[in-house]
Amino acid sequence: MKMPTTLIWGLVWGAAWMHGTSYNPLVKLISKLKIDYYYDDGNPLYFTEFGPAGPNFKAKNVADEFLDYLHYWIQKNPDGPDYSAEEHIRKFVGQHELITDDERIWAPEALRIVESTLGLALGEISSRFLNDMLPPQRDLYVKGGYDRVVHHVAQPVRDLPGVLKLRHVVQNIEWSRSRGASPVSVHAHGPDGKPVVFDGDAIVVTVPLGVLHQNKIMFEPSIPKSIAMGMSRTSYGTLGKVFFEFTDVFWSKQNDNLVYFPTPATLDEDSEKNKYPVLSYSFTATNLWVMTGAKKLCILLSPPVVYEIESMGGNPDELFAYFEPLLELFRSEPYKSLPKMVDAKVTSWTKDEFAGNGTYSTAKVGDDPRILWDALEAEKDLRLQFAGEHCSRTGTGCVHGAYETGEVAADNISRILGRE
Known part of the structure; x- marks a missing residue:
């Protein structure tokens, strides 16, 4: 198994989380190896291009309701068609009598939070296997990465001369x-x-x-x-990561994650997506300040934008220019300018043949x-x-x-x- 977990620039570039922590066999190594960790599943902050979504943004709740509905739908339709997650949630909200019009148009965008997890765009994801492919809870961030876990597990083999x-x-x-x-x-x-x-x-x-x-x-x-x-x-999915370091923390110092949802097509007249392409996609930004004390954000990338970003070849200025409109939305004090960027780095797994030009398995429509x-x-x-x-x-x-x-x-x- 190729599991890139190298520490570069003080950051975990590959595997960084443990999932299913109630039964994950590797969790027992946390205490044994004295590995520092952090459960990063606190309440996130949600954003749209119009600003913070606020505490009553219930479109995400509707998206969660849809995930629950999928269990019921599959049970009732074991041989039914395999819709894409995007098509299926639009059918769901179209038939939902109890949600508001705003929730109806924003819920499909809120469901895009699963795109980086599955390494696919919402229109590609199999709704039949969506829940099966989501990682089990909870999410534990392994500070310093998996290197110590890998070295511990591999030690019996490493101790045998000439075997590895x-x-x-x-x-x-x-x-x-x-x-x-x-x-x-x-x-x-x-x-x-x-x-x-x-x-x-x-x-x-x-x-x-x-x-x-x-x-x-x-x-x-x-x-x-x-x-x-x-x-x-x-199928084989594609996740990417772009890291930004700044001279100061301008985003929330309390929330584990910052999540951006793109504007629905019905509101395109009010949108600046055409002017700023970054606003067309959903992003989850991991708050490394909360986890590690570093003045850094890790933004998760999914198709199709992951290919565009990784093709930039890690040019910090080009990365910043692309993401600047998104980063400005994350400001806790929006009247202040962004602090100076120290550096920016991006993964290159889409170009890595030994990684299979991607990251992990997933389920497209028809899989x-x-x-x-x-x-x-x-x-x-x-x-x-x-x-x-x-x-x-x-x-x-x-x-x-x-x-x-x-x-x-x-x-x-x-x-x-x-x-x-």
């Missing part, structure tokens, strides 16, 4: 060899570019789903049809991730095992989901080899 091979690019996996040869053979290129072969009795493939989608690794024989079908029916999950269970006796967040029913997109599927794959292999 880094910076090797896998090209081909033979996983069912016979005639006296080792059952599994992995063909790769080492750090020097020279070919190298590793033989073994079984293999766990943990590369990102996006890499598998692009056929970067060839399998001999081919991946079982049921697993291949499951992978093709599970069915259950096909993959069921196939992995049915094929649990193979020497070829798969693990990673995309293989998890309950931790999709989460580090603990990847971790747990790795344990399952290891148990399967132990059982298989124990029979011999």
Whole structure:
């Protein structure tokens, strides 16, 4: 599994949260490793381009009601059509007799808060699997990132001389060899570019789903049809992050997150979206001042804007110019100018082939991730095992989901080899 969690500029660039903390097996390492943490699920501040939404902005409540309604709708329509989340919530609010006209037009925009979580635009998201793909609660921010967790879990392997091979690019996996040869053979290129072969009795493939989608690794024989079908029916999403540091904190020092909702199309005449493109998209800004004491904001990016922002190549001035209208909305004292920006940085996962040009699995309209999950269970006796967040029913997109599927794959292999 590729889990970029490097600390750059004092910031966590990759995995930063633990989810499902009531049962997440990695949570127990928080106390054991004395890791500093913060539950960042306090009340957020909501904004529109017209200013703070205020305490009675109930369109977000209507969006939450829609998520609850989806459970009921799926139960009543198990074979019904798979609408996009955007189309489905518009049907929902159109039939809702008890909400105001303002809530009716703003609720679909409020639902866009899930875009960065699923790594998709609202019009792409499968409403049938929307709730299944949302991370379980609660959200715990791991200060300093997952490095210490990863190093602790990997230590038994790191202690074995010559076992861990880094910076090797896998090209081909033979996983069912016979005639006296080792059952599994992995063909790769080492750090020097020279070919190298590793033989073994079984293999766990943990590369990102996006890499598998692009056929970067060839399998001999081919991946079982049921697993291949499951992978093709599970999409790969894209999350990005842009970080801003300023000489002073101009946003709320109390709220964990600042959330911006774009103006509905029916109000376009009053909007400045055409003048300032940043106002056309939904953003969640993580308040790093509250979490770490740094004068920094982390703004989460989702499609389609993530591609545009990451293509800027980390030019601080260009990033600031694009986001300035949004940052001005976040000011606690709107009559004051923005303080001087110290620096700005952005991720580049859309351009990272080893990340699969994205971040984690998701569900577009027409997908069915259950096909993959069921196939992995049915094929649990193979020497070829798969693990990673995309293989998890309950931790999709989460580090603990990847971790747990790795344990399952290891148990399967132990059982298989124990029979011999």
